Amino acid sequence: MPHRPNRLYLSSDALVANWRALARLSGAAACGAAVKADGYGLGAREVVARLLDAGCRDFFVANWAEAQAIADLIVGGDATIAVLHGVREADLPLPDLPGVRPVLSTPAQVARWRSVAPGGECDVMVDTGMNRLGVAPAEIAAGLLDGLTIDTLMSHLACADEPGHALNAVQRERFVALAGRTAARRLSLANSAGIALGADYHFDLTRPGLALYGGVPVAALAGAICPVATIAAEVLQCRTVRAGETVGYNATWTAPADTRVAIVNLGYADGYRRALSDRGCAFARDAALPVIGRVSMDLIALDISAADVREGDWVRFDDDPVHVAQVSGVSQYELLTGLGRRFARHWS
Ligand SMILES: *Cc1c(COP(=O)(O)O)cnc(C)c1O
Numbered sequence: 001m002p003h004r005p006n007r008l009y010l011s012s013d014a015l016v017a018n019w020r021a022l023a024r025l026s027g028a029a030a031c032g033a034a035v036k037a038d039g040y041g042l043g044a045r046e047v048v049a050r051l052l053d054a055g056c057r058d059f060f061v062a063n064w065a066e067a068q069a070i071a072d073l074i075v076g077g078d079a080t081i082a083v084l085h086g087v088r089e090a091d092l093p094l095p096d097l098p099g100v101r102p103v104l105s106t107p108a109q110v111a112r113w114r115s116v117a118p119g120g121e122c123d124v125m126v127d128t129g130m131n132r133l134g135v136a137p138a139e140i141a142a143g144l145l146d147g148l149t150i151d152t153l154m155s156h157l158a159c160a161d162e163p164g165h166a167l168n169a170v171q172r173e174r175f176v177a178l179a180g181r182t183a184a185r186r187l188s189l190a191n192s193a194g195i196a197l198g199a200d201y202h203f204d205l206t207r208p209g210l211a212l213y214g215g216v217p218v219a220a221l222a223g224a225i226c227p228v229a230t231i232a233a234e235v236l237q238c239r240t241v242r243a244g245e246t247v248g249y250n251a252t253w254t255a256p257a258d259t260r261v262a263i264v265n266l267g268y269a270d271g272y273r274r275a276l277s278d279r280g281c282a283f284a285r286d287a288a289l290p291v292i293g294r295v296s297m298d299l300i301a302l303d304i305s306a307a308d309v310r311e312g313d314w315v316r317f318d319d320d321p322v323h324v325a326q327v328s329g330v331s332q333y334e335l336l337t338g339l340g341r342r343f344a345r346h347w348s
Contacts, residue, residue: 004344005265006233009316010042011348014228015212016054021224022208023055025195029202032058034191034209036066036084041271041339042213042229046347048073051212058152060084060207064091064100071097082123082152084133087112103154105133107144114148123152124184128174129167130158137174145182152205153184160193160201161217168197175203196220215321215332222322229339230319233266233282238304238311247301248293253278260304262289264315267298270340272317275328282315284308289315 023031033056034040039047048059048070057079061067067081074081081100086109094116104110105125113122124145127134134155135144155175159165175189186204192211194201196218210217214228241247241255264282268274272295280291280300287307291300302315309315318324321332328335 004342005236006231006270006343007314008042008339008343008345009230009232009348010046010345011226011228011230012050013348014214014226015042015047015050018212018214018225018228019051019054019056019208022192022195022206022211025221025224026190026202026206027199029190030058030186030205032056032060032188032205032207033212034060034207035070036060036062036209037337038066038069040209040213040215040333040336042336043345044070045073046345047212052077052079058082058205058207060103060209064095067097067100068095071095071100074099080151084125086125086133087116092116101151103152104148105135107135107139110135110144110148119149121149121151123154124148124150124182126153126155126175126178128155128171130156130171132156132158137178140178140181148183150182150184152186152188153178153182154188154205154207157189157191157194157197157201160191160197163193163197163218163220168201172201192221193217210333210336213336214319215336217332227319227321229336231266231270231272231317231339231343232314233264233300233317235262235264235309235311235313235315236299237263238309239263246293248277249296250294253293253301260309261292262302262304262309262313262315264300264302265298266300266317267296269297270342271335271338272300273328273330273335273338275330276324279327280324281318281327283318284313284315 035044059081087102103123125134188205190201190206192208247253277294282289284307289302325332
């Protein structure tokens, strides 16, 4: 494999510390892990291996291909993987993956599961007000789930990252009303932000995703969560841009004075968003190196006035997802899941 010009440094300690913090905040509830979208872009296999070691037993993916990609990691143990998009017609015949089960979310999926896996254990998603995936509480009341072997009955909060939003309590009440109406062994409602809503929202199992990976969806989690992923890139060229000259596409940045500039191996094709043009920041040790001009597909220009940066040096980028989301206007979720495939990934 040729040497890659940019890197993603990933911290096992930070990932595990975040899961432990979320497990602690989940109180008596078990704490799972959403590892869909390849572990939010960090690498589902690496994430699952580390969280299994830490004691996590409940993993969530979007589809069967994502389940298949990690299923061997749970063989022989007591962990399970829930497939959030359930069983579509096109998923049949289902791959034989021990410990993997669907989260059924429509009456058609329930019927399909009854016919392809009679008595088979499943989870069920109920819609309590988000109007995304899920069966309706009225359908449950009418007997839709009767006789089904359900491990976890779950619902998803639309506004957990707005603690004061009235819909949180509405969804919780609709969910509580279903307790005892099904044979479900466990109830689960909270994602990362939902955990911070408090014990009333924890039920038996929590399902954090974003916060595991260093994202902070609500201020209440700020002190508990640390960054997991840091981007670094190599300097390809250094130059002095004379006062009045411009840098990059569309000449959006004009040098106010003669300025030392470094061109580095990172761009929007790596997930370094174009919205960070003239706004992002890299660091050489503690010296801040502002992004100047447009972010290109594979290249970025940095103002290196503050540090002695040379061709071949490596610089690292701002790894605080809250801060990067703020300056770019791009959500922490999109920043993480948008990380490109060209990084050399270094887990420590
Ligand atoms: C993605 C997802 C989660 C995790 O949400 P975060 O906000 O990333 O913590 C939990 N539950 C369901 C159903 C999801 O789709």
